[in-house]
Amino acid sequence: MHNHTASADKVVPGTTLSIADPGYVATCRERLDADGVLVLRGFLPRKVVDRVVAESSGREREAHYTRSTHNVYLTPADPELAPDHPFNRQVASSKGLLADDQIPADSPLRDVYADPTLRGFLCAVLGIDGIHPYDDDLSSINVHFAAAGQELGWHFDNSSFAVTMLLRAPDAGGVFEYVPDVRDADAGDMGFDRVGAVLDGTTPVATLDHAPGDLVLFRGRNALHRVTPTEGTTTRMLVVFAYNAEPDVGLSESALQTFYGRTA
Numbered sequence: 441m442h443n444h445t446a447s448a449d450k451v452v453p454g455t456t457l458s459i460a461d462p463g464y465v466a467t468c469r470e471r472l473d474a475d476g477v478l479v480l481r482g483f484l485p486r487k488v489v490d491r492v493v494a495e496s497s498g499r500e501r502e503a504h505y506t507r508s509t510h511n512v513y514l515t516p517a518d519p520e521l522a523p524d525h526p527f528n529r530q531v532a533s534s535k536g537l538l539a540d541d542q543i544p545a546d547s548p549l550r551d552v553y554a555d556p557t558l559r560g561f562l563c564a565v566l567g568i569d570g571i572h573p574y575d576d577d578l579s580s581i582n583v584h585f586a587a588a589g590q591e592l593g594w595h596f597d598n599s600s601f602a603v604t605m606l607l608r609a610p611d612a613g614g615v616f617e618y619v620p621d622v623r624d625a626d627a628g629d630m631g632f633d634r635v636g637a638v639l640d641g642t643t644p645v646a647t648l649d650h651a652p653g654d655l656v657l658f659r660g661r662n663a664l665h666r667v668t669p670t671e672g673t674t675t676r677m678l679v680v681f682a683y684n685a686e687p688d689v690g691l692s693e694s695a696l697q698t699f700y701g702r703t704a
Contacts, residue, residue: 459480459557459558459561460560460561465565468480468561468565469565469567472565472659475620476621476659476662476663477618477648477656477657477658478565478656478658479649479650479654479655479656480654480655480656480657481651481653481654482653483552483653483655484552484605484653484655486652486653488548488653489607489653491548492547492549492607493608493677495547496583496677497608497675497677499538499542500536500585500587502538502542503536503537503583503585504539504699504700504702505534505535505536506533506536506701507533507534508532508534509530509531509532509533509593510530510531510533510593511528511529512526512529512531512594512595512596512635512639512664513527513596513630514595514596514598517530526632526633526635526636526639527630527632527635529639531593531594531595531639531666532591532593533591533592533593533595534586534589534590534591535586535590535592536584536585536586536587536590537582537584537699537700538583538585539582539700540574540577540579540580540581540582541577541578542583543581543583549581549583549681550581552605553573553580553581553681559571559683562603562657562683565657566600566601566657566685568685569685570685570687571683571684572683572684572685572686572689573683574682574689574690574691575687575689575690576690576696576704578691578700579682579690579691579696579699580681580682581680582680582682583607584676584677584678584679584680585677586610586675586676586677586678587670587675587676588669588671588672588673588675589669589670590669590670590676591669592666592667593666594638594639594664594665594666595665595666596622596623596625596660596661596662596663597660597661598661599660599661600659600685601657601658601659602657602659602680602682603655603656603657603680603681603683604655604658604678604679604681605652605653605655605656605681606650606651606652606653606654606656606677606678607652607677607678607679608674608675608677609651609652609674609676610670610671610674610675610676611671611672611673611674612671612672613668613669613670613671613672613676614667614669614670614671615648615667615668616647616648616665616666616667617645617648617666617668618645618646618647618648618658618660618663618664618666619634619638619643619646619663619664619665620662620663621663622634622638622662622663622664623635623664624662634664635664638664
């Protein structure tokens with residue numbers, strides 16, 4: 441391990457608090473429960489972020505690129521519903537990504553992902569008993585690229601939480617927008633009217649204020665969210681730290697093929 445980042449005494453920038461401090465953890469949990477999003481500012485020092493950007497930015501040609509249209513639920517369309525029904529309305533997504541097996545063994549991203557103090561913090565804040573890597577070679581750490589015109593369309597996440605970090609902001613665009621509590625997946629409420637209002641642009645949206653090096657926890661299962669198209673010549677770069685609440689969970693071969701263009 442290369443100790444570039446979090447450690448047992450990881451101090452929150454601008455404070456004397458540690459992510460292992462019970463009071464700070466409790467405050468973070470309350471904030472995440474209330475807002476559905478938590479930003480730990482300056483979690484990764486800028487010089488380390490710059491190193492990660494330098495080691496990744498020249499590898500965009502190695503990334504697997506996808507371009508697709510989909511509904512916000514990330515499911516097939518329902519032919520029994522009208523094409524303009526909120527369930528069937530299509531949005532566009534396009535991105536490139538480096539899979540876990542393309543991340544260098546000595547990358548600081550691996551230190552962040554594996555850090556036991558961070559994992560304990562995530563468990564406490566998310567209210568889960570354990571946190572585990574994916575049981576495949578591709579899914580745990582992914583670096584996403586969004587060049588000019590690339591975007592993520594409005595969607596709900598299938599997972600209950602996401603942990604991400606912006607590595608490089610674009611010249612313009614690439615804004616993370618979200619609308620909390622659009623549906624209640626556990627109750628079976630699909631939120632069709634609310635989804636339609638978001639897609640029509642008649643509902644106010646929140647924007648995430650985050651900078652390179654900020655660690656972001658986001659509950660996207662019921663919050664509709666998107667990333668607007670990148671503008672300018674600077675490619676937006678983001679890392680996704682993907683965890684599971686249960687051990688020995690991996691993506692199916694069909695999902696691996698869809699996301700990465702390969703299964704191993």
